[in-house]
Amino acid sequence: MRKKNITHNKIHSSATRSREENLFYSLCDDSFSHISANSLKETLMSSGLQPDDYRLKELFHELNNHDQLSIQMFTKIIQKSELFVEKALRGELAIPDFKDFSTRVDQIYDDVKSKINGELASYIPPLAEVDPDQFGIAIITKDGQVYKKGQADVDFSIQSMCKPFNYCIAIEQLGIEEVHRHVGQEPSGRFFDDLSLLKQEKDAGIDDNSSNVPFNPMINAGAIMTAGLIKDQLRDNERLNFVREQFGKLIGWKQDGSSNIDLPRFNKEMARQENFKGYNNLALGYLLMATGNLPHKKSICPDDIYPEKPDEFEFYIENAVIKALKLYFSICSIEMKATDVAMAAATLANGGVCPVTQERVLSQETVRKCLPVIQMCGMYNGSGKFFQEIGLPAKSGVGGGVFLVVPQLMGICIFSPRLDPHGNSVRGIAMAQKLTSKYLLHLFDGLMTSTERLDPRVPISRWRASSCSESIWASSIGDIRTLQRLLSEQRDLEAGDYDGRTPLHLAAAEGHTEIVKFLLDNDVKPRPDRWGGYPIADAIVGKHQDIINLLKEIKTGLSLPVHITHKDDQKVDNSVKIEDELSVIELLWAASENNIRGIRQLVARGVPVHASDYDDRTALHLAAAEGHIETVKYLITHGHPLHVRDRWNATPLDEARREKRSKVSAYLSSVHKKSN
Numbered sequence: 144m145r146k147k148n149i150t151h152n153k154i155h156s157s158a159t160r161s162r163e164e165n166l167f168y169s170l171c172d173d174s175f176s177h178i179s180a181n182s183l184k185e186t187l188m189s190s191g192l193q194p195d196d197y198r199l200k201e202l203f204h205e206l207n208n209h210d211q212l213s214i215q216m217f218t219k220i221i222q223k224s225e226l227f228v229e230k231a232l233r234g235e236l237a238i239p240d241f242k243d244f245s246t247r248v249d250q251i252y253d254d255v256k257s258k259i260n261g262e263l264a265s266y267i268p269p270l271a272e273v274d275p276d277q278f279g280i281a282i283i284t285k286d287g288q289v290y291k292k293g294q295a296d297v298d299f300s301i302q303s304m305c306k307p308f309n310y311c312i313a314i315e316q317l318g319i320e321e322v323h324r325h326v327g328q329e330p331s332g333r334f335f336d337d338l339s340l341l342k343q344e345k346d347a348g349i350d351d352n353s354s355n356v357p358f359n360p361m362i363n364a365g366a367i368m369t370a371g372l373i374k375d376q377l378r379d380n381e382r383l384n385f386v387r388e389q390f391g392k393l394i395g396w397k398q399d400g401s402s403n404i405d406l407p408r409f410n411k412e413m414a415r416q417e418n419f420k421g422y423n424n425l426a427l428g429y430l431l432m433a434t435g436n437l438p439h440k441k442s443i444c445p446d447d448i449y450p451e452k453p454d455e456f457e458f459y460i461e462n463a464v465i466k467a468l469k470l471y472f473s474i475c476s477i478e479m480k481a482t483d484v485a486m487a488a489a490t491l492a493n494g495g496v497c498p499v500t501q502e503r504v505l506s507q508e509t510v511r512k513c514l515p516v517i518q519m520c521g522m523y524n525g526s527g528k529f530f531q532e533i534g535l536p537a538k539s540g541v542g543g544g545v546f547l548v549v550p551q552l553m554g555i556c557i558f559s560p561r562l563d564p565h566g567n568s569v570r571g572i573a574m575a576q577k578l579t580s581k582y583l584l585h586l587f588d589g590l591m592t593s594t595e596r597l598d599p600r601v602p603i604s605r606w607r608a609s610s611c612s613e614s615i616w617a618s619s620i621g622d623i624r625t626l627q628r629l630l631s632e633q634r635d636l637e638a639g640d641y642d643g644r645t646p647l648h649l650a651a652a653e654g655h656t657e658i659v660k661f662l663l664d665n666d667v668k669p670r671p672d673r674w675g676g677y678p679i680a681d682a683i684v685g686k687h688q689d690i691i692n693l694l695k696e697i698k699t700g701l702s703l704p705v706h707i708t709h710k711d712d713q714k715v716d717n718s719v720k721i722e723d724e725l726s727v728i729e730l731l732w733a734a735s736e737n738n739i740r741g742i743r744q745l746v747a748r749g750v751p752v753h754a755s756d757y758d759d760r761t762a763l764h765l766a767a768a769e770g771h772i773e774t775v776k777y778l779i780t781h782g783h784p785l786h787v788r789d790r791w792n793a794t795p796l797d798e799a800r801r802e803k804r805s806k807v808s809a810y811l812s813s814v815h816k817k818s819n
């Protein structure tokens with residue numbers, strides 16, 4: 144293991160810092176010799192990790208024994224921890240800006256809460272008697288970040304939400320081909336409890352007997368069939384326990400109790416009621432028997448049901464039907480919390496590995512086979528419309544739960560028992576609609592160019608940076624091909640950065656006549672920047688006559704930009720140019736929005752705090768201009784020089800003065816005095 148004496152200077156230069164040093168340095172506030180153990184904990188929590196996270200046990204135990212951590216202690220701890228701790232500090236977890244994400248989902252939850260239409264499922268008392276106002280949501284990412292709100296930790300009846308998981312369990316046990324000898328994978332277009340079956344093509348290699356199969360495992364016929372396939376050689380209670388344990392593994396349960404997650408509960412009374420009223424399901428069971436499709440052992444006669452010998456003949460009830468129905472009713476009567484179901488959905492999103500225990504519960508192949516079927520058939524007769532609008536595999540149940548899987552990102556579960564006429568939770572659907580209109584989550588959103596909807600997979604500052612930086616950088620270096628591509632992708636070429644600088648400004652400033660022409664030919668309008676300057680002002684300063692002529696031809700305001708610099712102060716400090724241009728713009732956006740968490744993450748990734756953009760602006764210019772004193776202090780503490788000069792020769796202090804940011808001006812002046 145590395146053992147070094149790390150000095151202030153060593154730590155100060157991002158070029159020579161190690162990974163652990165970058166992480167440590169990002170967490171420092173005023174001293175570079177220690178960080179507080181609490182600030183590390185808080186940073187992890189604000190990334191969405193939970194204090195009771197199974198993976199954090201040892202780390203938190205260690206942190207509880209210390210107030211302060213030196214770089215050596217910190218390095219030791221980080222090297223012992225799993226990679227996700229480092230990822231949390233660097234803003235590289237599945238949802239990097241978890242705080243921002245949570246705030247926005249809180250808002251959506253509050254909006255949806257007012258929806259009180261819909262009816263409870265009424266076919267059995269335990270469902271008809273639940274509190275209709277309950278409303279909970281849980282979101283768990285593939286990295287185990289947890290968001291929850293409302294009644295997210297209330298047990299509710301999972302009902303049909305069990306069907307995808309049963310399907311996965313059957314595939315794991317029997318293989319996909321064997322399962323599909325018994326059940327299809329086609330949307331039925333019929334009600335979920337319909338008594339019709341799908342006629343399978345005989346030339347598909349299926350023997351005569353099994354030519355009539357349920358349409359898919361998400362409707363009752365298919366789900367009863369699937370239940371009939373699971374561990375059919377075991378006793379009823381063993382089968383149910385087996386299924387509960389498989390569900391347990393999906394939600395982070397560990398046999399030795401070390402994860403503090405319990406097995407899902409079984410509600411016996413619910414199962415009894417399902418059995419009393421489940422005539423349609425009984426009919427389905429016998430229908431499956433009649434097709435010869437439900438696996439059964441021919442010689443079994445249920446002596447235990449008719450122990451006395453009947454007079455005329457031994458009435459035969461096929462045990463396989465009873466066993467399939469019993470297991471089906473029982474699994475529908477399992478109860479889980481929204482947080483549990485979200486974890487199971489996150490396990491699917493994570494390709495079959497539980498995000499918290501890191502155990503593989505299902506093979507990738509099983510998950511990949513299952514998700515399309517959920518997507519086509521999971522939302523009763525609203526499945527097609529749901530997929531078209533929301534674009535995510537989802538399964539609902541009449542207990543009021545609905546879960547959604549965002550592959551490689553997260554699982555979501557909403558619980559609210561009032562149902563729409565299809566049997567889907569009204570608030571569940573509304574949440575899904577609002578989430579996908581706020582975020583790029585639809586499976587086909589990759590086709591969309593959207594500047595309104597956010598991508599939860601990228602930090603908010605990076606998302607802002609990516610919407611304008613490419614076009615501005617391209618203009619500043621005369622790269623017309625990139626601009627042509629961005630135009631065909633329907634990017635907004637008028638969009639400005641944190642200073643309101645646009646591609647046209649930069650092309651004009653750098654004298655790229657061809658680019659200015661291209662932009663004007665494509666109807667891009669000149670806009671004023673932060674200082675009131677139009678692109679023509681840049682061309683005038685740069686003495687680019689061709690561009691001045693071009694810009695003169697279009698009618699635009701010609702206000703002169705107001706740049707103020709302090710005449711007596713001639714000192715110049717260097718900023719740095721780095722190759723990763725997007726990170727620079729991200730840093731400057733973060734500074735302009737007082738987003739210290741975002742800045743810490745960039746520092747943790749080794750981005751120098753004094754990196755500068757195409758106008759030689761730095762994070763300190765932006766924080767000073769916007770009057771964000773906390774960010775200004777963080778940057779100064781982390782070695783940002785004072786006399787960096789932008790394109791117009793202004794320092795951050797000039798910017799603070801111009802924008803009349805008195806606190807920042809006073810602070811920067813005092814630092815300035817001290818440094819002289």
Ligand code: GLU
Binds near residue numbers: 304335363472475566
């Ligand atoms: N146990 C219910 C039934 O088979 C499931 C209902 C549902 O959630 O779709 O009728």
